[in-house]
Amino acid sequence: MFTTFILLLFSLFITTGAIPTTLNSATCSKGRTASRTSCCVWYDVLDDIQENLFDGGQCNEEVHESLRLTFHDAIGYSPKMMRRLKFGGGGADGSIMAHSDIETRYAANEGTDDIIELQRPFALKHGVSYGDMIQFAGAVGVSNCIGAPRLEFMAGRLNFSLPSPDLLVPEPSDSVDSIIARMGDAGFNPAEIVDLLASHTIAAQDNIDPSIPGTPFDSTPSVFDANFHLETLLKGTVTPGNGIRKGELMSPLRGEFRLQSDALFARDPRTACQWQSYITNHDLMVSRFRAAMSKLATLGQFRLLMTDCSDVIPVPKPLLKATTLPAGKTNADIEASCKSTPFPILSADPGPSTAVPRVG
Numbered sequence: 520m521f522t523t524f525i526l527l528l529f530s531l532f533i534t535t536g537a538i539p540t541t542l543n544s545a546t547c548s549k550g551r552t553a554s555r556t557s558c559c560v561w562y563d564v565l566d567d568i569q570e571n572l573f574d575g576g577q578c579n580e581e582v583h584e585s586l587r588l589t590f591h592d593a594i595g596y597s598p599k600m601m602r603r604l605k606f607g608g609g610g611a612d613g614s615i616m617a618h619s620d621i622e623t624r625y626a627a628n629e630g631t632d633d634i635i636e637l638q639r640p641f642a643l644k645h646g647v648s649y650g651d652m653i654q655f656a657g658a659v660g661v662s663n664c665i666g667a668p669r670l671e672f673m674a675g676r677l678n679f680s681l682p683s684p685d686l687l688v689p690e691p692s693d694s695v696d697s698i699i700a701r702m703g704d705a706g707f708n709p710a711e712i713v714d715l716l717a718s719h720t721i722a723a724q725d726n727i728d729p730s731i732p733g734t735p736f737d738s739t740p741s742v743f744d745a746n747f748h749l750e751t752l753l754k755g756t757v758t759p760g761n762g763i764r765k766g767e768l769m770s771p772l773r774g775e776f777r778l779q780s781d782a783l784f785a786r787d788p789r790t791a792c793q794w795q796s797y798i799t800n801h802d803l804m805v806s807r808f809r810a811a812m813s814k815l816a817t818l819g820q821f822r823l824l825m826t827d828c829s830d831v832i833p834v835p836k837p838l839l840k841a842t843t844l845p846a847g848k849t850n851a852d853i854e855a856s857c858k859s860t861p862f863p864i865l866s867a868d869p870g871p872s873t874a875v876p877r878v879g
């Protein structure tokens with residue numbers, strides 16, 4: 520009886536890929552190898568999206584939007600609602616694409632419709648689920664950015680979902696307390712929120728101030744560096760558009776945009792020391808981002824029933840440069856917010872201060 524159970528369990532593991540039998544056992548297109556045959560399809564999706572969505576492997580606007588989409592699909596997940604016997608969303612289940620007519624009308628999802636419609640044909644052409652497509656595109660996209668981690672990719676999300684309820688995606692005008700509460704409901708502690716916000720190092724806004732689309736959150740939106748962590752701590756002196764919008768604060772550089780929520784997390788006593796530490800510890804920043812993304816990408820999923828196809832994700836180029844202050848700034852411009860550790864002494868880029876160029 521017991522042995523039958525063990526055998527059954529074991530064969531379940533084998534068929535689902537939870538225990539890899541032999542590594543790199545399958546040979547896929549162009550002689551590439553994967554841990555399992557079922558991962559081969561992802562090489563074909565990879566070739567297609569690198570060429571036709573990411574401009575031949577760039578860290579472009581579509582990469583930024585794809586990473587944002589991984590979050591907006593996954594965070595539609597509320598155990599708190601479930602406990603009140605209300606449907607709280609299925610997490611990283613592709614619902615934002617399957618029910619885009621409903622979910623893209625939610626205020627926090629403004630602007631996600633473009634990337635959803637760009638990704639959808641690739642999912643249909645290759646016969647992969649919407650949930651898998653969204654997380655795969657995010658992981659591949661991130662790999663195109665210098666200094667990024669090689670994210671995990673787990674395949675096997677069902678192509679079935681119900682629309683996620685509204686008001687589960689945090690907004691930049693929300694308080695730190697309310698973002699901590701919402702993210703906590705989904706299973707993330709404050710440190711993991713900081714880890715996930717590293718995503719804003721490869722990000723820009725289009726919709727908070729629609730008069731200045733493509734205005735980035737740091738000076739290097741195609742590099743996965745800690746300039747975002749540094750620049751969010753500089754004194755805000757600049758209004759990048761015509762007026763400061765809801766969820767926006769003054770930014771430190773011309774052409775740069777500051778989200779209120781980013782500025783508050785950078786300064787909150789609960790998160791400021793971790794935030795500051797990433798300025799001089801890129802390795803830690805990216806390894807923690809990778810771990811938090813692995814959790815985000817599988818919210819609402821049973822990991823044991825998924826197949827690890829991370830082999831397919833390209834290896835990103837390493838970052839070779841330490842964090843430096845933007846030209847024209849000194850340590851005196853920093854609003855140091857960590858009580859226990861002095862702000863690190865950084866050198867500044869040479870030359871006069873210049874405006875940050877737009878994305879796209």
Ligand code: HEM
Pocket residue numbers: 580583584586587589590629630689690691692698712715716718719721722723724725726727728778780
């Ligand atoms: C937790 C609180 C968060 C808030 C309040 C927030 C808010 C925002 C806002 C307002 C934008 C600008 C959207 C637009 O106007 O086009 C944005 C962009 C972005 N967000 Fe977040 N975000 C949060 C967390 C995250 C997380 C966890 C991720 C990914 C793991 C993420 C990834 C991105 C990316 C990549 C962009 C840039 C999109 C682009 O350039 O097109 N964000 N975020």
Ligand SMILES: *[C@@H]1O[C@H](CO)[C@@H](O)[C@H](O)[C@H]1NC(C)=O
Pocket residue numbers: 617642643646647648649678
């Ligand atoms: C996934 O579901 C959508 C409907 O939401 C459908 O149009 C699409 O063909 C399905 N894809 C696959 C691979 O079955």
